[in-house]
Amino acid sequence: MMPGMLRKIAFASGLVLLFSVGLFTTNGCGGGSGSMYASELQGRVTDAESGAPIAGVAVWIGHSDDITDEDGQYELTSLYTATQTLHARRDGYRELAADIPLHSGMNHFDIAMRRQ
Numbered sequence: 490m491m492p493g494m495l496r497k498i499a500f501a502s503g504l505v506l507l508f509s510v511g512l513f514t515t516n517g518c519g520g521g522s523g524s525m526y527a528s529e530l531q532g533r534v535t536d537a538e539s540g541a542p543i544a545g546v547a548v549w550i551g552h553s554d555d556i557t558d559e560d561g562q563y564e565l566t567s568l569y570t571a572t573q574t575l576h577a578r579r580d581g582y583r584e585l586a587a588d589i590p591l592h593s594g595m596n597h598f599d600i601a602m603r604r605q
Contacts, residue, residue, distance in 0.1 A: 543579060547578045
């Protein structure tokens with residue numbers, strides 16, 4: 490093969506590779522419309538006995554976390570669409586871990602925590 494022809498093939502192959510990587514980052518894990526991070530979760534944390542909202546509860550799934558507000562509300566974003574383990578922790582209450590299926594879009598899961 491001639492040296493000039495080999496450079497043209499190598500250059501053309503590089504363009505295809507760059508184009509393919511560009512597609513992956515915009516539609517794959519990079520956050521585009523085909524993203525695996527297509528789920529969000531919101532809910533309310535309450536005391537299991539009184540039903541009162543609990544403020545200051547740490548709620549998390551993987552890398553996404555939140556602290557409940559005065560109404561016990563939390564919201565987690567950028568979650569994988571799959572079954573995930575939800576954790577909740579606050580002093581004076583038993584720590585909670587629950588496997589919940591997350592579907593694409595917004596999901597809802599309320600938590601009732603028991604005192605220690």
